Amino acid sequence: MTYDARERSREDGRPVELYTFARGTTVWRFTSADRDQVVGGDTYLAHVIQRNSIEQGSEMNRSALKLTVPRDFPIAELYRIAPPGDVVAVTLRRFHAGDGELATLWVGRVVNIAWSADASQATITNEPIYTSLRRNGLRRIYGRMCPHVLYGPACRASPAAFGVAGTVTTLGPASATAAEWGALPIGHFDGGYLEWPEGGGIERRFIVAHTGGTLTLDRRAPGLAAGAVATAFPGCEHTLAVCHDKFANSNNYGGQPFIPQKNPFGGDPIY
Helix, strand or coil: CCHHHHHHCCCCCCEEEEEEEEECCEEEEEECCCCCEEECCEEEEECCCEECCCCCCCCHHHHCEEEEEECCCHHHHHCCCCCCCCCCEEEEEEEECCEEEEEEEEEEEEEEEEECCCCCEEEEEEEEHHHHHCCCCCCCCCCCCCCCCCCCCCCCCCHHHHCEEEECCEEECCEEECHHHHHCCCCCCCCCEEEEEECCEEEEEEEEEEECCEEEECCCCCCCCCCCEEEEECCCCCCHHHHHHHHCCHHHCCCCCCCCCCCCCCCCCCC
C-alpha cells in the first residue's frame, strides 16, 4: 500500500515519526517509536518525544513545531549554557510500519529551548522554513553612519582578509587570550566576533572588549579550550574614518557623511 492509502485507512495505518536534527556536518536522528528504527541505512534512536499538532493557516508563526523531551535530550543539551552559533535544522518525516514510503511533514529550525520548573523536561520551539521567506521593508534612512552589516553583501569587506587566528593560552568564564591578538592595538577587535569549529559547525561569540591579547566575550564559549585555534575578526564603528583607515573600504560606505549641519527646513531666518 502507498503512504496515502495507509493514511486514509481506518485499520492499516501504523505511523512512525522520524526526527532529524542537523548542525553543520553533525546529524542527530531520533524516533518517537518504542524502538530504534533503521530507515534508508540510517538508525533513528528511540526517544521520548511529544509534539503539538501542526496547524496550517495564514500566519506562518502559527505553524511552529513544539517538542517536549526529557531534560537530557541531546539537542536540549546544546542550548544549556548558550545557544549554538549556527542554525540547528529540523526535519520531521513519517512512514507506516510495513511500508517504506517516507513523507516529509515539517521542515524548519530550532529557535528556543525552555526547561520546565522542575527541570525534568525541555520544550524545543521550532519555526518553519517558510519564515526564511520573510523580507524586511525599507530600512535605510538618511544618516551619517553606515547601515551596512559588517562583512555583509552590501559592505563587501572580506572577513578572510582581516581575521587573525590565535592559539588560545588562557580561557576565562567569558574571555580568551592569545599572543597573536596582542599584536594589534587595544580595541581593534571591539564589536567584532570570535569563531572556532565546534560540533561539526562553527561557533561564534561577540567581542565586547579587546585589551592586549585578551578578548572579553558576551558569554561563555563551550568547546573552546586552551591550545585550540580560534579566529578573531575586528569590529567596525560604522563611520567613514574607520571604514577607510581600518578596512580600506570607503568605496562601499553606505552612510551620507556630508549631510549639511543646517536644516534647510528648520524655519530659521536666512538673513
